[in-house]
Amino acid sequence: AQKITQTQPGMFVQEKEAVTLDCTYDTSDQSYGLFWYKQPSSGEMIFLIYQGSYDEQNATEGRYSLNFQKARKSANLVISASQLGDSAMYFCAMREGKDNFNKFYFGSGTKLNVKP
Amino acid sequence: EAGVTQFPSHSVIEKGQTVTLRCDPISGHDNLYWYRRVMGKEIKFLLHFVKESKQDESGMPNNRFLAERTGGTYSTLKVQPAELEDSGVYFCASSRREYGHNEQFFGPGTRLTVL
Numbered sequence: 131a132q133k134i135t136q137t138q139p140g141m142f143v144q145e146k147e148a149v150t151l152d153c154t155y156d157t158s159d160q161s162y163g164l165f166w167y168k169q170p171s172s173g174e175m176i177f178l179i180y181q182g183s184y185d186e187q188n189a190t191e192g193r194y195s196l197n198f199q200k201a202r203k204s205a206n207l208v209i210s211a212s213q214l215g216d217s218a219m220y221f222c223a224m225r226e227g228k229d230n231f232n233k234f235y236f237g238s239g240t241k242l243n244v245k246p
Numbered sequence: 247e248a249g250v251t252q253f254p255s256h257s258v259i260e261k262g263q264t265v266t267l268r269c270d271p272i273s274g275h276d277n278l279y280w281y282r283r284v285m286g287k288e289i290k291f292l293l294h295f296v297k298e299s300k301q302d303e304s305g306m307p308n309n310r311f312l313a314e315r316t317g318g319t320y321s322t323l324k325v326q327p328a329e330l331e332d333s334g335v336y337f338c339a340s341s342r343r344e345y346g347h348n349e350q351f352f353g354p355g356t357r358l359t360v361l
Contacts, residue, residue, distance in 0.1 A: 134288065165349060174249075175337065175352035221289060230348035231277045231341060233302060236289035 131156055134222050136237035143212045144245050150197070151207040151240045153222030159183075161228040164205040166196065169219040169239070178220075181205060209242075217244045248272065250353035252338050258359045264326040267356045271320070271340030277301075278321050279341075279350060280313060284334040292336075295321060296343070328360045 135154045143149035155164065166178040181189045181196045189196040197206040209216055219241050223234040251270045259265050271278045280292040292311070293303040297318035306313070310329070315321040325332050335357050339350035 132288075167352070173255075173335075173354040175339075175355075177349040177351070180349060223289075231294070231296070231301075231343060233279065233291040233294055233305070234281075234289075234339075234350060235291070236281075238286065238288040 132237075133157065133226075133235035134224055134237035136222055136240050138240045139238070140241045140243070142243050142245055143209075145214060146211055148208060148210045149212055149242065151209070151220050151222075151242065153205045153207065153237060155203050155205060155222075155224050155235075157203075157224065157226050159226045161226075163225045163230070164196070164198070165223040165225070165234065166194070166205075166207045167221045167223060168216075169221065170215075171218070175221070179207070212244045214244050214246060217242060250338055250340050250351050252336075252353040252356050254356060255354065256357045256359075258361065259328055260361055261330055262327045264324065265328055265358060267323045267325075267336050267338075267358070269321045269323070269338030269353060271338070272351055274342065275340035275351070276318070276343045277341040277350075278315060279339040280321070280323055281337040281339065282334050283337065283355075284331075289337065292323070325358075328358075330360050333358055333360045 162183045164181045168176045179191045193210045195208045219239045222237045253268045278295040283289040291305040294301045295315040312324045335355040337355045338353045341350045
Protein backbone atom coordinates (compact mmCIF):
# COMPACT_ATOMS: atom_id res chain seq x y z
CA ALA A 131 0.00 0.00 0.00
CA GLN A 132 1.15 3.52 -0.72
CA LYS A 133 2.54 5.26 2.34
CA ILE A 134 1.95 8.77 0.96
CA THR A 135 -0.87 9.68 -1.40
CA GLN A 136 -1.11 12.92 -3.28
CA THR A 137 -4.31 12.82 -5.30
CA GLN A 138 -3.86 16.04 -7.28
CA PRO A 139 -1.42 15.56 -10.17
CA GLY A 140 -1.90 19.20 -11.18
CA MET A 141 -3.44 22.33 -9.72
CA PHE A 142 -4.04 25.86 -10.91
CA VAL A 143 -4.38 28.88 -8.65
CA GLN A 144 -4.77 32.56 -9.32
CA GLU A 145 -1.96 34.77 -8.12
CA LYS A 146 -2.59 36.15 -4.61
CA GLU A 147 -5.12 33.47 -3.76
CA ALA A 148 -4.61 30.63 -1.30
CA VAL A 149 -4.26 27.03 -2.39
CA THR A 150 -4.35 23.70 -0.56
CA LEU A 151 -2.32 20.72 -1.72
CA ASP A 152 -3.59 17.42 -0.38
CA CYS A 153 -1.55 14.70 1.27
CA THR A 154 -2.69 11.62 3.12
CA TYR A 155 -0.39 9.13 4.79
CA ASP A 156 -0.50 5.61 6.06
CA THR A 157 1.49 4.42 9.03
CA SER A 158 1.03 2.33 12.14
CA ASP A 159 3.86 4.09 13.97
CA GLN A 160 2.98 6.51 16.75
CA SER A 161 6.07 8.60 16.08
CA TYR A 162 6.58 10.02 12.61
CA GLY A 163 7.39 13.24 10.80
CA LEU A 164 5.76 14.83 7.81
CA PHE A 165 7.60 17.06 5.35
CA TRP A 166 6.79 19.13 2.32
CA TYR A 167 9.32 19.88 -0.39
CA LYS A 168 9.14 22.17 -3.40
CA GLN A 169 10.82 21.31 -6.67
CA PRO A 170 11.03 24.22 -9.14
CA SER A 171 11.80 23.61 -12.79
CA SER A 172 15.49 24.00 -12.00
CA GLY A 173 15.31 20.60 -10.28
CA GLU A 174 16.53 21.15 -6.74
CA MET A 175 14.29 20.01 -3.88
CA ILE A 176 13.66 22.73 -1.33
CA PHE A 177 12.46 21.89 2.18
CA LEU A 178 9.38 23.91 3.12
CA ILE A 179 7.83 22.73 6.35
CA TYR A 180 7.81 19.96 8.95
CA GLN A 181 5.16 18.55 11.26
CA GLY A 182 5.90 16.02 13.99
CA SER A 183 3.28 13.47 14.94
CA TYR A 184 3.25 14.70 18.53
CA ASP A 185 3.02 18.36 17.62
CA GLU A 186 -0.33 19.70 18.71
CA GLN A 187 -0.14 22.92 16.75
CA ASN A 188 -0.15 23.07 12.98
CA ALA A 189 3.26 24.02 11.63
CA THR A 190 3.67 27.37 9.91
CA GLU A 191 6.58 28.84 7.96
CA GLY A 192 5.85 32.21 6.42
CA ARG A 193 3.20 31.74 3.75
CA TYR A 194 3.23 27.97 4.24
CA SER A 195 1.15 26.16 6.79
CA LEU A 196 0.46 22.51 7.31
CA ASN A 197 -3.09 21.48 8.08
CA PHE A 198 -2.42 18.41 10.22
CA GLN A 199 -5.42 16.20 10.91
CA LYS A 200 -4.04 13.20 12.73
CA ALA A 201 -7.25 11.18 12.97
CA ARG A 202 -7.76 11.50 9.24
CA LYS A 203 -4.07 10.95 8.55
CA SER A 204 -3.85 14.02 6.40
CA ALA A 205 -1.14 16.67 6.17
CA ASN A 206 -2.27 19.21 3.62
CA LEU A 207 -0.04 22.10 2.62
CA VAL A 208 -1.66 25.51 2.49
CA ILE A 209 0.05 28.27 0.56
CA SER A 210 -1.41 31.69 1.23
CA ALA A 211 -1.20 34.64 -1.16
CA SER A 212 0.22 32.60 -4.04
CA GLN A 213 3.04 34.11 -6.06
CA LEU A 214 4.22 33.32 -9.57
CA GLY A 215 7.38 31.87 -8.07
CA ASP A 216 5.30 29.24 -6.28
CA SER A 217 4.78 27.43 -9.58
CA ALA A 218 6.58 24.15 -9.04
CA MET A 219 6.16 20.49 -8.17
CA TYR A 220 5.35 19.86 -4.52
CA PHE A 221 6.12 16.61 -2.73
CA CYS A 222 4.76 15.37 0.57
CA ALA A 223 7.01 13.00 2.51
CA MET A 224 6.93 10.98 5.71
CA ARG A 225 9.62 9.61 7.97
CA GLU A 226 8.47 6.79 10.24
CA GLY A 227 9.78 6.02 13.68
CA LYS A 228 11.53 8.11 16.29
CA ASP A 229 14.95 8.02 14.65
CA ASN A 230 15.44 11.24 12.76
CA PHE A 231 17.71 9.67 10.15
CA ASN A 232 15.23 7.12 8.78
CA LYS A 233 14.35 7.10 5.10
CA PHE A 234 11.59 9.20 3.62
CA TYR A 235 8.50 7.95 1.83
CA PHE A 236 7.29 10.32 -0.85
CA GLY A 237 4.11 10.89 -2.75
CA SER A 238 3.96 11.27 -6.52
CA GLY A 239 3.78 15.04 -6.29
CA THR A 240 1.43 17.85 -7.27
CA LYS A 241 2.35 20.29 -10.02
CA LEU A 242 1.14 23.74 -9.06
CA ASN A 243 0.69 26.47 -11.65
CA VAL A 244 0.11 30.01 -10.45
CA LYS A 245 -1.70 32.14 -13.01
CA PRO A 246 -1.08 35.90 -13.24
CA GLU B 247 27.78 26.42 2.87
CA ALA B 248 27.70 24.45 -0.37
CA GLY B 249 24.65 22.30 -0.97
CA VAL B 250 24.44 18.71 -2.11
CA THR B 251 25.94 18.37 -5.55
CA GLN B 252 25.43 15.63 -8.10
CA PHE B 253 27.27 14.74 -11.26
CA PRO B 254 26.40 14.44 -14.06
CA SER B 255 23.19 16.38 -14.35
CA HIS B 256 22.14 14.30 -17.33
CA SER B 257 23.29 10.97 -18.74
CA VAL B 258 22.08 9.19 -21.84
CA ILE B 259 23.36 5.66 -22.33
CA GLU B 260 22.53 2.55 -24.31
CA LYS B 261 21.00 -0.50 -22.70
CA GLY B 262 23.75 -2.74 -21.41
CA GLN B 263 26.23 0.06 -20.74
CA THR B 264 27.50 1.13 -17.37
CA VAL B 265 26.88 4.47 -15.70
CA THR B 266 28.26 5.90 -12.49
CA LEU B 267 26.51 8.71 -10.68
CA ARG B 268 28.28 10.79 -8.07
CA CYS B 269 26.98 12.65 -5.05
CA ASP B 270 28.84 15.08 -2.81
CA PRO B 271 26.87 15.68 0.39
CA ILE B 272 27.00 18.78 2.52
CA SER B 273 30.22 18.82 4.48
CA GLY B 274 29.81 17.23 7.89
CA HIS B 275 26.64 15.35 7.05
CA ASP B 276 27.00 11.75 8.15
CA ASN B 277 23.78 10.57 6.55
CA LEU B 278 23.63 10.16 2.80
CA TYR B 279 20.63 8.85 0.90
CA TRP B 280 19.89 7.85 -2.67
CA TYR B 281 16.39 8.10 -4.11
CA ARG B 282 14.96 7.61 -7.57
CA ARG B 283 11.95 9.00 -9.36
CA VAL B 284 10.68 7.16 -12.39
CA MET B 285 8.64 9.44 -14.64
CA GLY B 286 5.37 10.54 -13.06
CA LYS B 287 5.72 8.25 -10.08
CA GLU B 288 6.67 8.84 -6.50
CA ILE B 289 10.24 9.36 -5.37
CA LYS B 290 11.47 6.03 -4.00
CA PHE B 291 14.19 5.33 -1.50
CA LEU B 292 17.17 3.30 -2.66
CA LEU B 293 19.64 3.27 0.22
CA HIS B 294 21.09 5.08 3.19
CA PHE B 295 24.69 5.46 4.33
CA VAL B 296 25.84 6.50 7.75
CA LYS B 297 29.37 7.66 7.10
CA GLU B 298 30.85 4.86 4.99
CA SER B 299 28.51 2.11 6.19
CA LYS B 300 25.30 1.03 4.51
CA GLN B 301 22.56 1.51 7.09
CA ASP B 302 19.62 0.50 4.92
CA GLU B 303 19.75 -0.78 1.36
CA SER B 304 16.24 -2.18 1.28
CA GLY B 305 15.26 -0.05 -1.71
CA MET B 306 17.99 -1.20 -4.08
CA PRO B 307 16.14 -2.80 -6.99
CA ASN B 308 18.62 -5.55 -7.84
CA ASN B 309 22.28 -6.43 -7.94
CA ARG B 310 22.89 -4.33 -11.03
CA PHE B 311 23.04 -1.37 -8.66
CA LEU B 312 26.12 -0.82 -6.53
CA ALA B 313 26.55 2.08 -4.15
CA GLU B 314 29.68 3.08 -2.32
CA ARG B 315 30.68 5.89 -0.04
CA THR B 316 34.41 6.31 0.08
CA GLY B 317 35.75 7.41 3.44
CA GLY B 318 32.34 8.65 4.46
CA THR B 319 32.50 11.57 2.06
CA TYR B 320 31.17 11.42 -1.49
CA SER B 321 29.11 8.54 -2.80
CA THR B 322 28.80 6.80 -6.13
CA LEU B 323 25.94 4.79 -7.54
CA LYS B 324 26.88 2.47 -10.37
CA VAL B 325 24.37 0.78 -12.64
CA GLN B 326 25.83 -2.15 -14.54
CA PRO B 327 24.45 -3.20 -16.97
CA ALA B 328 21.78 -0.56 -17.40
CA GLU B 329 18.28 -1.57 -18.44
CA LEU B 330 15.47 0.54 -19.93
CA GLU B 331 13.54 0.57 -16.65
CA ASP B 332 16.48 2.23 -14.89
CA SER B 333 15.62 5.52 -16.58
CA GLY B 334 14.60 8.22 -14.16
CA VAL B 335 15.92 10.97 -11.96
CA TYR B 336 18.31 9.90 -9.23
CA PHE B 337 18.41 12.15 -6.21
CA CYS B 338 20.97 12.24 -3.48
CA ALA B 339 20.22 13.74 -0.08
CA SER B 340 22.18 14.28 3.10
CA SER B 341 21.43 15.12 6.70
CA ARG B 342 23.22 15.59 10.00
CA ARG B 343 22.99 13.24 12.95
CA GLU B 344 21.35 15.44 15.49
CA TYR B 345 18.12 16.01 17.31
CA GLY B 346 15.24 17.91 15.87
CA HIS B 347 13.27 17.33 12.74
CA ASN B 348 16.45 16.94 10.74
CA GLU B 349 15.27 17.50 7.20
CA GLN B 350 17.14 15.94 4.35
CA PHE B 351 18.91 18.29 1.96
CA PHE B 352 18.56 17.22 -1.64
CA GLY B 353 20.77 17.62 -4.64
CA PRO B 354 19.39 18.64 -8.05
CA GLY B 355 19.33 15.06 -9.28
CA THR B 356 20.84 13.18 -12.20
CA ARG B 357 18.48 12.47 -15.06
CA LEU B 358 19.37 9.06 -16.48
CA THR B 359 17.99 7.97 -19.82
CA VAL B 360 18.62 4.42 -20.98
CA LEU B 361 17.93 3.85 -24.69
